[in-house]
Amino acid sequence: MAGRTRFGFLTVQNAPWDALVERWRYLEELGFDAAWVADHFVNPNDPAQPWFEGWTALAGLAARTTRIRVGTLVTNITLRHPALLARAALTVDHISGGRLELGLGPGGAPLDHTMLGDAVWAPPERVRRFGEAVALVDRLLREGVATHRGRYYRVDGATMQPGPVQRPRPPLHLAAHGPATIAIAARHADAWNMTGTLGQGRRAGLQFSADEMVGMVRERAALLDARARACGRDPRAIRRCFVFVAGVTPETPWASPEAFRDFVGRYREAGISEFVFHWPRDGATAAIERVARDALPALQADAPPLEG
Helix, strand or coil, X not given: CCCCCXXXXXXXXXXXXXXXXXXXXXHHHHCCCEEEECCCCCCCCCCCCCCCCHHHHHHHHHHCCCCCEEEECCEECCCCXXXXXXXXXXXXXXXXXXXXXXXXXXXXXXXXXXXXXCCCCCHHHHHHHHHHHHHHHHHHHHHCEEEEECCCCEEEEEECCCCCCCCCCCCEEEECCCHHHHHHHHHHCCEEEEECCXXXXXXXXXXXXXXXXXXXXXXXXXXXXHHHHHCCCCHHHCEEEEECCCCCCCCCCCCCHHHHHHHHHHHHCCCCCEEEEECCCCCCCHHHHHHHHHCHHHHHHCCCCCCC
């Protein structure tokens, strides 16, 4: 994927509102490219924790920033009808002045179902719903009106006025890890998202080596390339995003600017052109400031190698 390398943070909305606003403004001032919130009914890892609703929080944070790209990492199809999601997306695209990244994923957190009184979807149904939801959101935002009678979703002359600021629509940033969801991303995504927890279920309690994680990224990127070609798309048109999860590998990218440059370089060789990190749990930001000062500008200006 040619173009600028981008860097951002996921700041889960479990902090007081003023603290969330301060974090996003801080990241913007440091020169980072994107800031994200999560999208679950509660924090899946700690449901008793204070928690703000994702798209409402996103709208408020978008209004309190001016440059940074904004989005949900990623919107959970469990919680919203695709037409309502499309409406929320065009609204936040206007609030942000055209800075929205429309993250979308198949979901899977059981509490997002059970707390709302719904049955948990089996994996095949979840994938089918994801494909139908993505296609409908894409169509609504591109065309501005749609009638659709699908297996899971229906709309009758649903209109999207005014249209989004970004044309033909905000970029679709799709989370996909397995072959079926990667095929959906290959057809619709402007950016493909892979999280560093991939495969953790196969090796519960074990760490991946740095080389193993890069290898898995490369393997799935190759699958994305193949699926994109099969549906007539140039794989290089799809930006590739990696979400780093501390502890899944022994990597410590924030140890120093040199460590950060080495980390980014290894994943860029696998085709990654966007990196997302979690806001530090301990709130320590000195390492982030060092990297932003000493490494970030040169890395942003440099493009990863072309893949596909």
